[in-house]
Amino acid sequence: MSAIVLLPLLVIIAVLVMRKHMIVAGISGAIVAMIIGHMGLASATKIIMDAIPGMMSMTTPIMYSATALAVAKTGGFDALLRLSRKITGNRVYLVAAAIVLIQALATYAAGLGAGNTMVTGPLAFAAVGAVPELIAGMAIATAASFETSPASAESATISKIAKMDVGTYVNQMFPFTILFWIIGITLAAYGVWRRGRILNEENNEPMSMGQIVRTALPPLYFIIVVVAGKYLNMLFGGYHVFTAPFNMISTLVLATILTKSSMDKMAENLIQGSSFILTRLFAIGVFLGFINILSEIGTFKYIAQIAASAPSFIFVSTAILAGFIVAVPAGAYSVGVISLVVPVLAAVGLTPLQMGLVALAIGMGTQMSPVQINVAALSQTFEMEIESVVRNNAPYVFGVLALLIILGLFL
Secondary structure: OOHHHHHHHHHHHHHHHOOOOHHHHHHHHHHHHHHHOOOOHHHHHHHHHHHHHHHHOOHHHHHHHHHHHHHHOOOHHHHHHHHHHHHHOOOHHHHHHHHHHHHHHHHHHHOOOHHHHHHHHHHHHHHHEOOHHHHHHHHHHHHHHHHHOOOOHHHHHHHHHHOOOHHHHHHHHHHHHHHHHHHHHHHHHHHHHHHOOEOOOOOOOOOOHHHHHHHHHHHHHHHHHHHHHHHHHHHHOOOOOOOHHHHHHHHHHHHHHHHOOOHHHHHHHHHHHHHHHHHHHHHHHHHHHHHHHHHHOOHHHHHHHHHHOOOHHHHHHHHHHHHHHHHHHHOOOHHHHHHHHHHHHHOOOOOHHHHHHHHHHHHHHHOOOOOOHHHHHHHHHOOOOHHHHHHHHHHHHHHHHHHHHHHHHHO
């Protein structure tokens, strides 16, 4: 395979560096890939059309996003923030640390991150605003969690490639999971402690304690059922009561009753709340279609082959870097990136632990990917463009990548 297959990727990166829209970058790279791969318009069209439905079918993040925004319009997250301040006082950095920990635990339990971000993100934004370190801390903790969760497709895929039990793989990776949780929590707490709260506006309308509690209960309930739903279901003998539709409907009903809102108005707020994430998912689906054209001509497999040919003393570190590089443009589904990269590397000697480090690097790379659903979730909850979230995460994620590369030299 010729190195020319890297050209479309370089074109995409160059266009993104020029701060052009990701769709413009995707089209540019896809056209170059079609020329290099002698791909016809019919084949390219099918690849793009197959990518869009996959993103639009992510119903849980859509439901949770719409629910969180509907509850926010009742003043729920503002009331929950006021309640938390009565406990922590002015130590809002403790709230930031708690939010990242909740996000990490919820993602680890569910094996998916974006849906939980839709729930914890509004609280984080209400509490401290768009603090760069908090956003990056949530991204890092989330990536570490879904890459090593016993419930994730990523862990299942790595275990299958390594021919080992999922539980054994998860236990082996758990110390690294904890390490990146600590990094994410510390980063968030430090950023808020150093910068303070970064808010455009604050609701100072007086509220009685009773009103605060009533208004805060729906978002608090929502956070609990999303984070702990898997374990709450065990109380019902494993019967799946706390599902995404149930969590959505029960939260809206509770908010309607406690805030004395109109059910019609709540339903309208729910529909309006879905519009932002739906537009983001559509854009991501289109861009992912262009990226899949690069995958079709072998761009990402070529990168893996380069890593596989590295000298033995830097082989693992090179594999980690390769996984990260592929994940940045193609990170909508990190399990897909794992399937592209890890088998090639495993064939030349990666151990299960080393595969796990590559998986973590892939997870971190996804948090700089404009096609990653958790990045879209952060974009919505912190009211930033996707490209701004990517730029925000970059210095912190590169720091984590450096740590992984160093670990690769010794493990």
